[in-house]
Amino acid sequence: MSPKSGRGTPPLEERFRFQVQVTNACPELLSDLQRIPARARPERLRALAMLGITLLRGGVGTGALPTPASSEQPTEARLQQQRLRLLSALGGDAD
Numbered sequence: 001m002s003p004k005s006g007r008g009t010p011p012l013e014e015r016f017r018f019q020v021q022v023t024n025a026c027p028e029l030l031s032d033l034q035r036i037p038a039r040a041r042p043e044r045l046r047a048l049a050m051l052g053i054t055l056l057r058g059g060v061g062t063g064a065l066p067t068p069a070s071s072e073q074p075t076e077a078r079l080q081q082q083r084l085r086l087l088s089a090l091g092g093d094a095d
Contacts, residue, residue, distance in 0.1 A: 020045060026091065055086055 009015075022030050029048075033041050058079060 052086075052090060056083055058083075 022033055024030060033044060036044060
């Protein structure tokens with residue numbers, strides 16, 4: 001167990017190391033990461049990645065709460081449209 005984190009080290013097959021370069025192509029992310037200490041940046045990126053994955057899987061609402069008149073479940077086509085908009089906003093593509 002790591003004395004700093006209080007968590008055990010995951011098995012080797014569950015660990016990955018990445019070098020990430022954030023440029024002016026993502027000004028909001030760059031600005032956000034520059035405001036926090038360098039050692040906190042990897043955890044911030046992990047948190048943002050998990051949030052993005054959760055949103056893509058439909059686990060978090062992205063809009064206003066439905067009104068009683070529009071309380072029906074969103075259709076699959078509408079969900080797909082929301083996913084595509086989110087991917088576009090993140091700089092990804094639908095492929």
